Amino acid sequence: MLIVGIAGGTGSGKTTVVNKVMDVFPNGEVIVIPQDSYYRDNSNIPIEERQKINFDHPDSVEFPLLIEHLKQLKKGEPVEMPVYSYLTCLRAKETITVKPARVVLVEGILILTDIRLRNMFDIKVFVDADADDRLGRVITRDIVERGRSVLKVLERYNDTVKPSHLQFIEPSKRYADIIIPGGGENQVGIEVLISIIEKHLLKGKS
Numbered sequence: 001m002l003i004v005g006i007a008g009g010t011g012s013g014k015t016t017v018v019n020k021v022m023d024v025f026p027n028g029e030v031i032v033i034p035q036d037s038y039y040r041d042n043s044n045i046p047i048e049e050r051q052k053i054n055f056d057h058p059d060s061v062e063f064p065l066l067i068e069h070l071k072q073l074k075k076g077e078p079v080e081m082p083v084y085s086y087l088t089c090l091r092a093k094e095t096i097t098v099k100p101a102r103v104v105l106v107e108g109i110l111i112l113t114d115i116r117l118r119n120m121f122d123i124k125v126f127v128d129a130d131a132d133d134r135l136g137r138v139i140t141r142d143i144v145e146r147g148r149s150v151l152k153v154l155e156r157y158n159d160t161v162k163p164s165h166l167q168f169i170e171p172s173k174r175y176a177d178i179i180i181p182g183g184g185e186n187q188v189g190i191e192v193l194i195s196i197i198e199k200h201l202l203k204g205k206s
Helices: 014-024 063-074 131-146 150-175 187-205
Strands: 002-008 030-034 079-085 090-098 103-107 123-128 178-181
Touching (some): 002 014, 002 150, 014 103, 030 063, 103 187
Parallel strands (some): 002 103, 002 123, 030 103
């Protein structure tokens, strides 16, 4: 099993990169494990407090569970991946069954910040993008998908997203084997990643 970690700041284009890779491998040989599914369940915190959670801080992610699930997949065992809601900041009661595959893409802003998780990756990728471009995408996404106002998005960006990016996410770039500048628009960088995955899949068939 080839495990690829795809990190990068909020709004850097990670999901676009992952989607373009997945378009090339539609037959189940490649699966995606999003870090976002492993945000901690916050049912013990009042709803007003949940709205203040810093999702750009490593403490917000249940890394041990994500690591355990990757270990199980490596052993050839299926896992029950949590379902997380940004609207309620809670995990749903239902889970998603994920079956092992030849290639696993682990995608998320903080995945290179945890040494235990980092050591599980065969390839570490960092999707890099200009701060202004990232902010533009964050504003659009948070309004459409998470029901936030522009004011709330900008407030959150300045209070938590930007400081956490500079403290945790940007420094984790130094661990990357491949850096893809320009996010999802960098076709050459994406094709390099696709060719590595193809080589791994072909190796298993020879």
